[in-house]
Amino acid sequence: MQEPKLVLDPARIRAEFPAFRQPGLQDQAFFENAGGSYTCAPVLNRMKHFYWSTKVQPYGAYGTSREAGDAMDLAYRRIAQALNLPVDWVHFGPSTSANTYVLGRAFEGWLKPGDAIIVTNQDHEANSGAWRKLAAIGVDVREWKVDRTTGRLSLTALDPLIDAKVRMVAMPHCSNIVGEINPVEEVVRRARSVGAITVVDGVSYAPHGLPDVLALGCDIYLFSAYKTYGPHQGIMAVRPGLAMELPNQGHFFNEGKLRYRLNPAGPDHAQVAASAGIADYLETVAEIAGPGISGITPFHRAHSAMRQQEQALLAPLLDYLKGRNSIRLIGPDDPAIRAPTVSLATDQPGVVLAQKLAEHGIMAGGGHFYAYRLLEAVGIDPQHGVLRLSFTHYTHPDEVQRLITALDAVLQ
Structure with missing residues (x-):
């Protein structure tokens, strides 16, 4: 061979x-x-440093607390760089399943009875079940079905589901069973044509290279740090205008703060800080690959x-x-x-x-x-x-x- x-x-x-x-x-x-x-080692090293040196409440008045907050802020910036996004898109949470559940609750207050959403039967249940529950408030939940032989999601099967009532399309970038990379950019174009937003579950794609989310064009992109060589956290990119438009899921006094609106529990400080190591590692991959590999960043x-x-x-x-x-x-x-x-x-x-x-x-x-x-x-x-x-x-x-x-x- x-x-x-x-x-x-x-x-x-x-x-x-x-x-x-x-x-x-x-x-x-x-x-x-x-x-x-x-x-990867860069994540583990950052985690160890945080627990050994800065394991205090971050963003306080004293030096160690400020250092802890700075380490967390760096992670937000570094993950944003890796996804080719402004930093205000980035949110951390306990897991992608938990993040999607919180989003589902937020959309419950954003959608109206009679609005339609599209989900697939190719998804991990975390990016399907949370949205399907919206049927209980009168949302029309439409299923984009896979081909029974191949497991593929075809655009031909999607097109009849899209009309002016559709407000959101939720789909996987890549199925955790089928493996095929789905045409996210084409789905985004179809959704935008009727004014709908797109929510993409990237958990099974992101380990194989963090995507350029701006290039994909979706409004929400979710993935798991522990599947991208990092700590056990969920990371989601949410278009800031949409994040502010969705009903606040955090404490009422944090309603104006993007990082807090979609995370009612608060993230694990050390794991957030350690996530900057994911970006460190990806830069090392680019260095190992050498000059023969093309790419802007x-x-x-x-x-x-x-x-x-x-x-x-x-x-x-x-x-x-x-x-x-x-x-x-x-x-x-x-x-x-x-x-x-x-x-x-x-x-x-x-x-x-x-x-x-x-x-x-x-x-x-x-x-x-x-x-x-x-x-x-x-x-x-x-x-x-x-x-x-x-x-x-x-x-x-x-x-x-x-x-x-x-x-x-x-x-x-």
């Missing part, structure tokens, strides 16, 4: 992750990155390098799966149009296959992964589930070959 052509040196990339130096992980190949990636170059690396890593696995007629691959078999999140349906339950792979030192996942509606739509019993194999740019080519060998053993 031909060696993949890599643009990132695996040794240099993996040196940024302490997990690869832990004795208990030495003989393990990590293919459950869609559930959470390893944490280091973050654009990191995105391009990560995607190229992952496509090269993914191709051998997809080629192998094409020769296994007993396996149903959910989503496309072209690495150029999907993320390296590969879900397989076989006669064995997904969790059983994951357990068998664990005996070969392969860390993978089995189940429905909160995409219950999607599995039902493509004819798979969610309780039977799928085997999910998910990796990122730090996966080593040898690990992909090791996975293929293990699959040969457990699928016999």
Whole structure:
């Protein structure tokens, strides 16, 4: 089999992750990155510094408190840079599921009975259930359905759902099961044509390169820091005008403060500060990639390098799966149009296959992964589930070959 052509040196990339130096992980190949990636050293270093040196209430009058607040402010600026956004777009919360739930409550006061919204059955339930609950107040919830064979969301199926009553379209940038990268920019254009906003769940896309949110054009973009090499936080980008227009979800006296309006509980100070390390790491990726990778900023170059690396890593696995007629691959078999999140349906339950792979030192996942509606739509019993194999740019080519060998053993 031909060696993949890599643009990132695996040794240099993996040196940024302490997990690869832990004795208990030495003989393990990590293919459950869609559930959470390893944490990069810049994030861990910032977290340690905050807890050791500035673990006080931030934004106070004394020096240590001001330093803590400055560290948090830096994280807002750095994440905004990485997403190509003004800083007032950025919000932190305890998780993407929690952030979406709060948004759902905010939209409950923003929408009126008779307004329509569009959701998909391709989503993780966090970006579907919160919006579907708005039917209880008289909102017309329309479902953009996937193709039952491919799991794909087609624009042809979306167009009949859009009319002047639609106020919002919620969709995934990439499904955590199907893996195909959805045409966000085209959906944004269609939504804007009727005055609707777009809410994009980027949890399954962002680990493969933080997007240029301004270029996407959406009004809200959500992702999880712990899947983008950072701490267990949810990050969302919200167009500031919309954030101020939505009903306040925080304390009444904070109504005029953008950072507080959509976060009723308050974020974890140390984890917010540590999130600046995500941007630090992405700049390192751009540096490792070298001058051959195009892009206006280091973050654009990191995105391009990560995607190229992952496509090269993914191709051998997809080629192998094409020769296994007993396996149903959910989503496309072209690495150029999907993320390296590969879900397989076989006669064995997904969790059983994951357990068998664990005996070969392969860390993978089995189940429905909160995409219950999607599995039902493509004819798979969610309780039977799928085997999910998910990796990122730090996966080593040898690990992909090791996975293929293990699959040969457990699928016999």
